[in-house]
Amino acid sequence: MSNRFIHAQVEEWRETGFVIIPDFFTEAEIAPIREDFATLYSDRGQGDGVGAERNFKKEGEIGASHPKQFMNFDQMPYGASPAINLISLHPQLIEFSKALLGVREVHCYQSHTWLKYTGEADYDQAFHCDFGNHTLTVPSEQVAQRTVDFVIYLCDVEDDLGALHYVTKQDVADVLGPGELIAPPDKQLELKSRERSAAARSGALVAHSIDTLHRGTNLTRPRGKRLTMTVGYKARGNEMIGFHVWQFSPQRPWHTILNNASPEQLEVLGIPLPGDGFWTEKSLSLTQARWPDWDMSAYRKSLKT
Numbered sequence: 001m002s003n004r005f006i007h008a009q010v011e012e013w014r015e016t017g018f019v020i021i022p023d024f025f026t027e028a029e030i031a032p033i034r035e036d037f038a039t040l041y042s043d044r045g046q047g048d049g050v051g052a053e054r055n056f057k058k059e060g061e062i063g064a065s066h067p068k069q070f071m072n073f074d075q076m077p078y079g080a081s082p083a084i085n086l087i088s089l090h091p092q093l094i095e096f097s098k099a100l101l102g103v104r105e106v107h108c109y110q111s112h113t114w115l116k117y118t119g120e121a122d123y124d125q126a127f128h129c130d131f132g133n134h135t136l137t138v139p140s141e142q143v144a145q146r147t148v149d150f151v152i153y154l155c156d157v158e159d160d161l162g163a164l165h166y167v168t169k170q171d172v173a174d175v176l177g178p179g180e181l182i183a184p185p186d187k188q189l190e191l192k193s194r195e196r197s198a199a200a201r202s203g204a205l206v207a208h209s210i211d212t213l214h215r216g217t218n219l220t221r222p223r224g225k226r227l228t229m230t231v232g233y234k235a236r237g238n239e240m241i242g243f244h245v246w247q248f249s250p251q252r253p254w255h256t257i258l259n260n261a262s263p264e265q266l267e268v269l270g271i272p273l274p275g276d277g278f279w280t281e282k283s284l285s286l287t288q289a290r291w292p293d294w295d296m297s298a299y300r301k302s303l304k305t
């Protein structure tokens, strides 16, 4: 499979903090995931919001993060089709993460859905970085120790459907100083004067990181909804970074991923590749008993005898 990104886009991400790749995913890859959203959010009826925009802000205020913005999250593995379960492990997403971080091995540490409805919340936020719930310290100055944070667009995300807005690292340097990560209230409007929109069509991929200043924006289109997924990668072994604990419950539908993913896709979830010393007759047969429909032939073939 040829690469869906070019070197200049890797450079752009490293220099500005953001890169948006239109049509990274094909409609054939995205369409089934919209169906999966209908399954996951079937309790939402037709899935429309309350209809009219909600606005909690006073005149001149930029907005703020609050819990109502974070409803309608689900996390991998998803109780739906292989399509939604495997998109976070797409081979090109793995390749792109490696290229952006400049490392040979990566780990997928975050994957969640996010459905926003016009009127469910006022989605306007102040400029912020996302490192607060990804690390106990701050983002590294070394690119390899940073994160790649993707937003996958499952519908057209235009400005009236809450496109993310962001400020490039160069503009942040002008307004706050080089490498600054905290946007104080008295700098918010100046940052807003520099903001760019990440509006793009369905299938687009936004890549940024936990050190980029950005904000969610409100949905204003009557009865509008926005379907996206948030996916995070880090260098393998980087224990500074975390979000989900994949192992937290054996009841989660991991079989959908195990039965459909390649060894290379499973590797980014921490499952050793075929040929790794972890795999012995015993560990293989016990794992196979646990997940009877996982095709483990590649692991069996590479067993060291």
Ligand SMILES: O=C(O)CCC(=O)C(=O)O
Residues within 6 Å of the ligand: 125, 130, 162, 163, 164, 165, 214, 215, 216, 217
């Ligand atoms: O969903 C978005 O467009 C951005 C939201 C955001 O930045 C956040 O909640 O941290």
Ligand SMILES: [Fe+2]
Residues within 6 Å of the ligand: 128, 129, 130, 214, 215, 216
């Ligand atoms: Fe954010």
